[in-house]
Amino acid sequence: MPLFIRKHVAALLTAVLPLMLAGNAQAEGDHLAIVAVPSIAPAAATLNTEFLRQHPGTAITVASAASATLGTQIEADGAFDVLLADDQALPQRLAASGKLDGGSTRVIGIGLLALWTNTPGVNPGRGRPLFAADYINAIAIADPAGSPFGVIATTALDRLGVAEIATPKLKRLADDLAVAEEIKARGSDIGLLPMPMVKAPAYRDIGQYILLPIGVYEPAQYTASLSKAASGNALAQAYVEFLRSAPARALLATAGFEAPAPTPAP
Template identity: 30%
Template sequence: MHIDNIKLPLLLRAIILSAVFLQSCQQPPQTDSNELVVAAASDLMKASQDLKNAFEQTSNTKVKFSFGPSGQLEQQIRQGAPFDVFLPAAISYGESLQRDDLLDGNITIYAIGRLVAWSSSIQINSLDDLRLPDIRSIALANPQYAPYGVAARQALQSLGLWEAVQPKLLYAYSVANALQLAETGSADVALVAVALVQDTGSPYLLIDSALHAPIQQAAVVLRSSQNLPAARAFVEFLQSEQAQNILRMYGFEHP
C-alpha cells in the first residue's frame, strides 16, 4: 500500500508489531525426548491448548506447539527444524513435502477453516463495506506464505473488490498477526480465521466459503520425527470425536 493512505504513526506501529511477531515465530523450539513438537498454522493458536490437554490426558507424551504461517513453517522443516507433526492450513504444503519424500505416511485433512472479516469498532455487513471511506486499512496475512491470505485475496477477487481495496491493504506475517494489527488499531478491519475471533466479543462477518478455495487443514507426520509412534497417534487423535468437538467449538468445520 502507499504510505500516504494511512497516518505514518499507524504504519510504524504495524511494522513494529509485525517485526516483533515475526521474531517470536521464526525460531524453532528446542526439544527433549518426552515432547512432541507440532508445527501449526497460526489459526490453531486458540484451539491448541484444548487439543493439547485432551491428547495429554491419554498419552505419556507432552505436546509443544510452534506457530507461524504455513509457508514459513514448511521452509523451517526443509531446513531441519526438529518438528514431529506439521499442521498447515493448506494441503499444498503437505503435498510439497510429500513429493520430496519428507513425510511418514499420508496427508490427513482433519478440518476446514473459515474466513471472517473482523473489526473491534466497525460493523461490517458485507465485504462491499470495505469500500467505505471510514475503513482506511485492511489487514490480511501475506498470501505468499499464509493460506488465509490466499483465501482473502480470492474472496475479494470473486466479488470484484480486489483492485478497489488495494490501497488499503496491510500484509501481515500471519493470520494471527493480521488480527493483532486490527486489535491494536493499526488496521480498521482484519480478514482472518474465525477460530481466532470467536472469544473477542466483537461481531464479525462470516465470509461465504464459495468465494474462495476450501481452507483445508492438513496434518502430516514428518519422516525426520524422533518420536514417530506419538506423532502418528496425534494425527489419529485429530480425527477423533473428542478432537473434532474441540475444533468445532472454535469454528472449524468437519472435512
C-alpha cells in the same frame, strides 16, 4: 531444533507456552514436537490437554510460524514429529522434499473466512459497500506470499467485485496472527482472516465479525501430517488419529473449525 515460535507476540505465547512448560515438567518419557500455523496453534493447547489425559507421561511442545516460514525452516532440517497446516500444498511440498510422510496427511478441519472489525461504528454486515466506504482506510490480510489465507482473502475480494477499490487499502501482514493483533489494536479498520483465529481465546470476545459466503472462496483444509522421521513413531501416529476422533472434533468445532467431509468407505 530451530525455534519457530514468534517470540514477540504475547497472544500466541499465552496459548502455547503453558503447554510447553507443562510438558517440560513431566518425568522423562515420550515426547512429541508439533509445528503449527498460527490459526491452529491456540486450539492445540486445548487439544493437547485432552491428548495428555489419554496419554499421561507424554511431553508435548508446540511451535508456530506462518506457512511459508514453516516450510523453509523444515526444509532446512527442522526437526518435528507432527505438522498442523492450513492447506494441503505445504504437506505435499515437504513430502516431495523427503521431510514428511505424504501418506500420513489427514484433513482434520475446514477453515472459513471471516470479516472482522474492532473499530467502533463499523458494521461488518454491510458486505460489499463496506470495502468502498470512505471511513475504511485500512484492510488487513495475511501476505499471500506466505499464508494460504492471504491467497483466500485476495480471491474473495476479487470474486466479491471489490478488489479494485480494496487493493489500495490493503495492509499485507506477516501471517494470520499478525492480522488478528492488528485488528485487536485497531491498527486497521477491518480484516480478513480465518474463523479459528477470530475464535482464539485472545480475540473471541472482541469486536464483530461475519463469515464471507463460501461461494467467493475455497475454504481452507487444515491438515495433520507426520514427519518422515516420525512415520514409524506410534505416539505420533496416535496423535494424528486422535485429531480425527470425536473428542478432538468437538474441541475443534468450539475453536471455530468446520468438520471435514466424511472419509469415503473403502
